[in-house]
Structures are given as structure tokens and as C-alpha cells.
Amino acid sequence: MIYLFAIVIVIGLLYYVFSGRTRVEPLQKALISVRQYVPAIPATAPAHHWSDNGRYASEVENDSIYQPAIARLAGEHGPGNADEKCLALLVCDDANPFQDKAIAVFIDSQLVGYLAHSDALRLRRTLGRQDLVGQLTSCDAVIRGGGLWNGKRLAYAVWLDLQPFD
Template structure:
């Protein structure tokens, strides 16, 4: 008799658990974001300011370069087996319409997108723009495309580095 009672309790508990889990509200679907390649901002007009600290530190790295690796490889130019060190001017575009990051800053080299500033650096640049009373406007700085040397028969990745002092 005790075994039947224990078995009945187990069956009732399992049924209750089943209906509890089955009947719980469904989570709302995740918002659908555009495909990775469908959104690219477009810089318009001339830069209102060229950031120049004269030190050529190139210590701000652009993120997301893997999406633009073919463009960056072309911009690096011919450099044989050694590493590239191609100099360019970069355009910095505060990207308020970015669907992924609300304070994004897009980076363009020779009119082509090469990535974004890291969120912390984008915020620092936006604060500097606001202090200069040019918030949201297109600016420029010097850029270097480095890397891409051959190692064990394979070409290493490139990095886009900006000469941009965001501490001041």
C-alpha cells in the first residue's frame, strides 16, 4: 500500500511539473537585426577638423576589421613578404543610426569603411567633439595600416591604427 501511495505521489508530481513547464509563458522573440552586411553609414561633406597631435603614436586600433579585410588588404598596398606600414587619412563619422551601438563612430579610409572605434574610444571622441562644439560632425586623423607580413607561408592579419589622442 505504501508503495502504491509513493508511486501515485511521484506520478502526480511529474504531471504537475510537466503542465507547469508546458504552460509557462513563452519568451518574446529576439528582435531581428539587419544582416551583418546590410548597414553601412555614408560620410557626407568634408571633415570639419583634422585631429593632429604631431606625435604619430597610432595607438587607437579600429575594431571589426575582419569584415573589411579585402578592402584593408588592398589599402595596405604591395609590401612583399614584410609587414605593411601604409599611411592614409581616416574619416571619423559619429554613426547615430547604427542599429548595434548607439554611440558608434565609423572609420573610413580612402572613402571605404574599415571598421569602428571601440565603444570606450567612440565615447571619448564624442565627448571631445562636444567640447569643441562640433558634436556629430565628420572629422579626420592620420591612419596607418600595419601587419600582413608572411609567416610560415601565410599572410598575417592587418590592423588599422589611428593617430588619435583621446586622453585630452
């Protein structure tokens, strides 16, 4: 009898705790808001051009939502991998609702992804030391990947020629 009473109490407590919860929005709605957010590119010329002597060692984090834009920028490259060199603009994205201290990467006015959070923090410290806080900067970039494998196009990656962060 005491066990039955305990079970009723536990069920009642669970109902009380979970009945007042707000509804969770569907993931599709959250993804749509991610797709709709694009930071503005400042209308000024880049204040500084970074270089790491052609090493292209910093990869841009990109999600599948950026792949169509990156594919267009890579151009036609047949079944092999792309190796398209271009200029990247680095935009300090202080209004980003998804990541604090984000740095957006644009190529030909197309958002292609973001610096990894740790790289963005280090670059922002470097910008501060060089009196370039919040200013538009640039670097060379290369789009690689996108080769055909089993009849399907592989993902593209954007690599930046950024100097090592100290």
C-alpha cells in the same frame, strides 16, 4: 506516486513556457544584415584634423568582414607586415543599429571598422566641447599587419593618430 505527479507538472510547465517562444533567426541572416549596414560619409570636408604627433595609439575595432577592404588598402607588401599610412575619416554614426554613439572609420571611402565604444564616447565628449558635434573629422592612420606566417596571411589592424582623450 507523488513524484510522478510532480514530474508531469514540471514537464507541463516547461512545455507551456517554451512553446510560445518566437523562433530565433539563424546567425547567418544576422551577419548578412551587419554586412549590409554601412553609414553614409558626409559630403563635407572634415571640420577638424586630429593629431597625436605620430603615436598611432588608438586601434580601430574591426571584424573579419572588414579585412578584405583593409587588405586592398594595405596594398602589396610581400611576406612582411604592411605599414601603409593613409587618411582616416571619422563619422559619427547616430543611426547605427548595433551600437549607440558609434564612430565609424573610413579610409578611401571604405569602412574599415569602428572606434572602441569607450573611445567613441570620449571623442564625442571632445567634439561637444569643441563645437564639432556630428561633424566629419579626420586623422592620420596606418594599416599594419598582414604578414605571412606558415603560408597564411595574418590579420590587418588599423591604428589612428588620435590625440589622447581627456
